[in-house]
Amino acid sequence: MGEKSTQKKKYIVETARKVFMEKGFKKVTMKDIVEACDISRGGLYLYFENTAQIFLEVLKMETQEADDVFSDSISEDATAADILVLFLKEQKKELLRKNDTLTQATYEFYFENNLPKKDNILKKQFDSAVKIMEKLIETGVENGEFYCEDCKGTARNIMFVLEGLKISAQTIGITEEAVDREIVYILKGLDVEEV
Amino acid sequence: MGEKSTQKKKYIVETARKVFMEKGFKKVTMKDIVEACDISRGGLYLYFENTAQIFLEVLKMETQEADDVFSDSISEDATAADILVLFLKEQKKELLRKNDTLTQATYEFYFENNLPKKDNILKKQFDSAVKIMEKLIETGVENGEFYCEDCKGTARNIMFVLEGLKISAQTIGITEEAVDREIVYILKGLDVEEV
Amino acid sequence: MGEKSTQKKKYIVETARKVFMEKGFKKVTMKDIVEACDISRGGLYLYFENTAQIFLEVLKMETQEADDVFSDSISEDATAADILVLFLKEQKKELLRKNDTLTQATYEFYFENNLPKKDNILKKQFDSAVKIMEKLIETGVENGEFYCEDCKGTARNIMFVLEGLKISAQTIGITEEAVDREIVYILKGLDVEEV
Amino acid sequence: MGEKSTQKKKYIVETARKVFMEKGFKKVTMKDIVEACDISRGGLYLYFENTAQIFLEVLKMETQEADDVFSDSISEDATAADILVLFLKEQKKELLRKNDTLTQATYEFYFENNLPKKDNILKKQFDSAVKIMEKLIETGVENGEFYCEDCKGTARNIMFVLEGLKISAQTIGITEEAVDREIVYILKGLDVEEV
DNA sequence: CATGAATGAGAGTTCATTCAT
DNA sequence: GATGAATGAACTCTCATTCAT
Numbered sequence: 016m017g018e019k020s021t022q023k024k025k026y027i028v029e030t031a032r033k034v035f036m037e038k039g040f041k042k043v044t045m046k047d048i049v050e051a052c053d054i055s056r057g058g059l060y061l062y063f064e065n066t067a068q069i070f071l072e073v074l075k076m077e078t079q080e081a082d083d084v085f086s087d088s089i090s091e092d093a094t095a096a097d098i099l100v101l102f103l104k105e106q107k108k109e110l111l112r113k114n115d116t117l118t119q120a121t122y123e124f125y126f127e128n129n130l131p132k133k134d135n136i137l138k139k140q141f142d143s144a145v146k147i148m149e150k151l152i153e154t155g156v157e158n159g160e161f162y163c164e165d166c167k168g169t170a171r172n173i174m175f176v177l178e179g180l181k182i183s184a185q186t187i188g189i190t191e192e193a194v195d196r197e198i199v200y201i202l203k204g205l206d207v208e209e210v
Numbered sequence: 211m212g213e214k215s216t217q218k219k220k221y222i223v224e225t226a227r228k229v230f231m232e233k234g235f236k237k238v239t240m241k242d243i244v245e246a247c248d249i250s251r252g253g254l255y256l257y258f259e260n261t262a263q264i265f266l267e268v269l270k271m272e273t274q275e276a277d278d279v280f281s282d283s284i285s286e287d288a289t290a291a292d293i294l295v296l297f298l299k300e301q302k303k304e305l306l307r308k309n310d311t312l313t314q315a316t317y318e319f320y321f322e323n324n325l326p327k328k329d330n331i332l333k334k335q336f337d338s339a340v341k342i343m344e345k346l347i348e349t350g351v352e353n354g355e356f357y358c359e360d361c362k363g364t365a366r367n368i369m370f371v372l373e374g375l376k377i378s379a380q381t382i383g384i385t386e387e388a389v390d391r392e393i394v395y396i397l398k399g400l401d402v403e404e405v
Numbered sequence: 406m407g408e409k410s411t412q413k414k415k416y417i418v419e420t421a422r423k424v425f426m427e428k429g430f431k432k433v434t435m436k437d438i439v440e441a442c443d444i445s446r447g448g449l450y451l452y453f454e455n456t457a458q459i460f461l462e463v464l465k466m467e468t469q470e471a472d473d474v475f476s477d478s479i480s481e482d483a484t485a486a487d488i489l490v491l492f493l494k495e496q497k498k499e500l501l502r503k504n505d506t507l508t509q510a511t512y513e514f515y516f517e518n519n520l521p522k523k524d525n526i527l528k529k530q531f532d533s534a535v536k537i538m539e540k541l542i543e544t545g546v547e548n549g550e551f552y553c554e555d556c557k558g559t560a561r562n563i564m565f566v567l568e569g570l571k572i573s574a575q576t577i578g579i580t581e582e583a584v585d586r587e588i589v590y591i592l593k594g595l596d597v598e599e600v
Numbered sequence: 601m602g603e604k605s606t607q608k609k610k611y612i613v614e615t616a617r618k619v620f621m622e623k624g625f626k627k628v629t630m631k632d633i634v635e636a637c638d639i640s641r642g643g644l645y646l647y648f649e650n651t652a653q654i655f656l657e658v659l660k661m662e663t664q665e666a667d668d669v670f671s672d673s674i675s676e677d678a679t680a681a682d683i684l685v686l687f688l689k690e691q692k693k694e695l696l697r698k699n700d701t702l703t704q705a706t707y708e709f710y711f712e713n714n715l716p717k718k719d720n721i722l723k724k725q726f727d728s729a730v731k732i733m734e735k736l737i738e739t740g741v742e743n744g745e746f747y748c749e750d751c752k753g754t755a756r757n758i759m760f761v762l763e764g765l766k767i768s769a770q771t772i773g774i775t776e777e778a779v780d781r782e783i784v785y786i787l788k789g790l791d792v793e794e795v
Numbered sequence: 796c797a798t799g800a801a802t803g804a805g806a807g808t809t810c811a812t813t814c815a816t
Numbered sequence: 817g818a819t820g821a822a823t824g825a826a827c828t829c830t831c832a833t834t835c836a837t
Binding site: 041126 | 234236237314316317318321330332333336360369370371372373374375376378380381382383391392395398
Binding site for chain 3: 763
């Protein structure tokens with residue numbers, strides 16, 4: 016596949032991403048993507064066999080960008096508390112942005128394709144997030160910013176709470192206050208007072 | 211619709227429940243249910259207009275049974291800690307029973323029907339669970355079984371963690387150890403030592 | 406079939422009549438009539454096999470009533486011109502009452518059942534109307550009210566014009582002025598000046 | 601849609617035309633047309649969404665051809681009487697050709713789609729026919745061929761009679777003599793003696 | 796007589812997927 | 817590589833008609 020093709024593939028993935036954000040995963044048909052991309056039906060099949068393949072590509076792209084954004088956003092002289100608060104604020108923004116997220120599509124995708132153990136990007140993301148969180152907390156504890164007996168446990172707990180908030184936002188809906196309450200609760204658990 | 215009909219309706223809902231457990235919500239067609247129930251195409255339409263209507267009925271049934279099970283399972287002389295541990299064990303069982311649960315179907319159902327605020331059974335269930343948990347913790351604190359500064363916050367935190375575990379179980383998968391770790395973490399947070 | 410049954414049959418026909426007026430003939434299903442009559446599905450089949458049979462009964466009823474109305478409306482000392490004008494006024498009213506008429510249903514009915522020569526009520530009605538019209542014109546001519554060379558031809562011509570107006574009203578629509586113009590034209594053809 | 605498609609669309613319309621002539625409008629299903637055209641179910645939907653859309657196209661085609669036939673059929677040195685007689689003969693032929701006509705389908709179509717004021721081809725056709733008839737009569741009067749006091753009224757009257765004959769032919773049936781009688785009556789009204 | 800649950804045929808419609816150009 | 821017409825399987829939904837009660 017030449018460079019041209021690579022570019023077209025990228026174009027398709029980016030366009031499809033918008034479609035998935037709007038409609039989730041299951042509702043999206045190859046036809047939807049063909050129309051959004053304004054290419055031919057057969058053309059799409061040259062690059063992808065089905066929507067799952069396209070969505071996987073979207074997820075990969077997403078992960079890369081997420082990493083970039085994360086590392087970019089941390090200034091050198093930021094304290095652990097600063098970073099944690101920043102991270103939670105980002106999560107809050109995402110949580111409240113209901114129809115402009117890949118969250119629902121991602122969940123649907125993993126429902127559909129029962130446990131594709133290999134290439135489970137979602138799992139990698141979650142595990143890596145837990146690790147980063149753990150390190151962050153440890154650093155905070157060392158610096159006397161946080162108090163915490165079980166850093167690993169706390170990191171995991173925080174990540175599961177966030178996951179719970181995410182799915183709640185998509186199903187039963189969630190208010191800004193509810194999110195704030197949880198954030199405050201998390202920070203208090205680490206003996207961090209102000210937000 | 212006479213008594214006979216009511217019985218048949220119940221039969222359909224119960225049969226459909228199994229189908230939803232196997233396939234989730236979206237994948238299920240009226241045809242699937244017709245075949246599972248071994249009734250005629252038109253016959254099903256006498257009782258329900260679409261899969262959403264059937265699923266709602268399944269959910270209602272589920273909620274009732276859940277309530278029954280809950281109240282039944284509490285013996286008179288059980289301590290707050292006993293009840294909490296029992297509850298978490300139940301949750302654990304449910305979490306590990308991946309393809310025998312309505313969890314995925316329920317999530318899919320609420321994805322599909324974007325935010326039906328009224329009649330949102332899921333929300334009612336969640337809120338009611340938070341309240342029960344809060345009361346339980348308060349009782350435990352009063353009896354000196356638990357230690358806890360913010361009962362309400364802790365109750366909410368626990369429920370969100372469980373929600374996070376539930377969705378994780380359905381998407382990235384979860385091991386028994388992981389569940390146990392979280393349960394232990396929760397109990398330690400309340401100063402309860404043994405499981 | 407006892408008296409009770411006869412009454413029920415009449416009830417069904419009268420209720421079905423309203424349905425046909427609203428929906429025409431083809432669109433009407435046995436289900437529609439069952440619902441309008443608020444009787445059981447099977448119950449309707451005890452009296453009628455299909456919508457055509459019901460509609461025929463409606464037509465018969467209609468014809469009887471039409472005759473009654475016609476003979477009733479003619480006072481003893483009315484002149485031929487009076488009667489003609491009265492008749493045309495009635496026709497006009499009917500023409501402009503678009504959705505409250507059996508016209509469309511009747512046409513549809515005869516489209517559906519290609520030429521049921523026997524029992525063709527519509528034909529009988531038309532032929533009888535021509536005859537009455539002919540007699541009326543003859544009377545008028547004898548009394549010096551009308552001028553007309555070919556009474557039979559004129560009678561037929563008038564009836565076909567009315568038929569043309571009727572179908573036009575149902576398809577392309579027709580204004581009151583258009584109807585008035587045709588009525589005036591007819592009367593002028595008979596040397597009747599005022600309306 | 602390229603040239604090939606246009607050709608196929610034309611093929612579908614022409615084939616559908618025959619189906620409509622046989623069955624009228626309402627009875628015709630997409631499946632009927634699919635089978636008549638010997639194409640796939642989905643294939644038809646590429647070109648038309650429903651039978652109404654196809655029928656409209658048939659009507660358009662028909663109108664064009666009608667215009668062509670009309671203008672072709674008039675030789676240069678024909679008198680107004682010649683043309684009128686020719687026209688009426690054409691109408692007669694059409695009237696007696698019961699099951700080989702779009703008349704019934706057209707009426708049914710306009711019944712179904714209650715008064716689509718814009719794009720009402722039928723109305724346009726009727727109005728244009730009245731105008732042509734009016735002009736023809738005026739020409740005949742000028743040339744001393746016809747006698748007529750109210751050309752406009754007479755033109756309209758003739759067209760409504762023809763309309764009345766048309767619907768009668770489709771519903772109660774009509775004999776050749778009956779048609780002839782009406783034609784003679786019309787011509788006598790214009791002082792034209794022979795047919 | 797009357798009921799109404801049940802059946803199943805059949806219409807409409809949408810898309811994944813192929814393939815000749 | 818790219819196109820887009822064509823296919824056909826799969827689904828939804830509606831009724832005429834029957835039949836046990």
